[in-house]
Amino acid sequence: MRALVVVLGLLLGLLVGASAVLLNPLAWLRGLPPLSGELAPFKAYRGEAYRGIDLRAGSLLRAGRQDPAVALNDPALRHVRIGIIVLPAGEGAPAALAVKVSAAAESNSLWRAQLGTNDYWNIYWPGGGSIFATGYSNFWTVTRDGFFATLGGDFSAAGAAGYPVSAPPTAGSAAGVTGAAGRYAGFTGEIRELLYPAAGEARGRDPNWAVAIKANPPPFTTR
Amino acid sequence: MKRLFSISFLAGLLVVVLATTFWPLPTHLRYRSLITVPPDGGRQEEFVIRWPEDRIRLPGEDRAALPATAAVGAAVLEDSAGQRASAELFRLRDADDNVIGVATRLAGTGGAIADPGRSASNWLLVIPSRGALFLAQTDVQDTTLTEVPTADGPAVFAPEQTAAFWAERQRLLVTANAPATTSSVTTGRVLRGTSEFEGLRGSFSETWALDEVSAGGSTQGRILLSTFTAAGS
Secondary structure (H helix, E strand, C coil): CHHHHHHHHHHHHHHHHHHHHHCCCHHHHCCCCCCCCCCCCCEEEECCCEEECCCCHHHHCCCCCCCCCCCCCCHHHCCEEEEEEEECCECCECCEEEEEEEEECCCCECCCCECEEEEEEEEEECCCEEEEEEEEEECHHHHHHHHHHHCCCCCHHHHHHCEECEECCCCCCCCEEEEEEECCCCCEEEEEEEEEHHHHHHCCCCCEEEEEEEEECCCCCCC | CHHHHHHHHHHHHHHHHHHHHHCCCCCCCCCCCCEECCCCCCEEEEEEEEECCCECCCCCCCHHHCCCCEECCEEEEECCCCCEEEEEEEEEECCCCCEEEEEEEEEECCCCCCCCCCCEEEEEEEECCCEEEEEEEEECCCCCCEEEEECCEEEEECHHHEHHHHCCCCEEECECECCCCCCCCECCEEEEECHHHCCEEEEEEEEEEEEEECCCCEEEEEEEEEEEEEECC
């Protein structure tokens, strides 16, 4: 009987403690404002063609086992994800070929509700031009809702609407768009990403994503 | 009994506090940076990629089912006007041959990008423990990959992985020279860096060096990326 009481007390303490940590109000305060849907519409894609970590809490906490079929085994690449993405045509823009590299952010902090990756994009529009983009994605709210969903909570609406994972960069990192080639050379701008974990889990595949990019031409200068 | 439950509950809370504070979150293995500082300032760093071994194979790609000269970890997107972009994924090595990060190469042709017969390419170098470098250049020729249908599905071919490409040379400087009207010698520019590379600008060159031609017509070699950067230059 005493052992049962100890186990129950311990489990309840762990549950309450974990819930309190996950409900850190900083998670609500952090986050970047959305871009105008007219200027920078989201483009949805399925991020299946990747190698490396799966961006779930287990990988970001170094607590999960990586799928050996996609893991990068080089010691320097253990917490990196790399993939090729085709961004579909639509909303007045042609299709684009992109690569995305995500690396677990070393500045992550569980007390500061930061569990994310530093992301690097290179996007190329055939015949048009190319841009680089970088940002920080925080998966804290996705992790939090996933935890409470296992306890019976219903977060399907949040998952279907997509989690805005783009957050202000952590200390020492940067965010933004840098135009590289063609008509986008010299452009600057911003990037936002959405994650749809519910759609991905329902099909048993990697989550769906969406990305929005706003790029502005360089300022006019006169001689 | 009530007291025992309370103590156990507090112990559970304490475990969470300790785990939140001391949990070993991921850190990236760092190799010593191999940087040379020229006498007149700046910093030079060389990066190496070996083909085909440093290409990062994507899930579902079966190397054995592809032609010997085909490239893995690559994709091509072409529009109806024949304007093309291609993407390649690589492991990135330092001058001591350690794998220190990943590199991607995107190249494109047509329209606003480059003159006919040439391509413009971007390199994204990500060294997880140090940050990222964004590089852009005009190529001396069209270096985009091509997609060819085969019996086992489409295969992607990289020019440097075919023996015919090396018929008259052992090395190729891929980075085009800058027009004489500009103050720069090369079109290879370091556009931006992040983290440790934040605030650095400069130039780079890309060179392909052939090491070996195999009997099957495929090749082995190295892509050499030589960067020169300085703060705000």
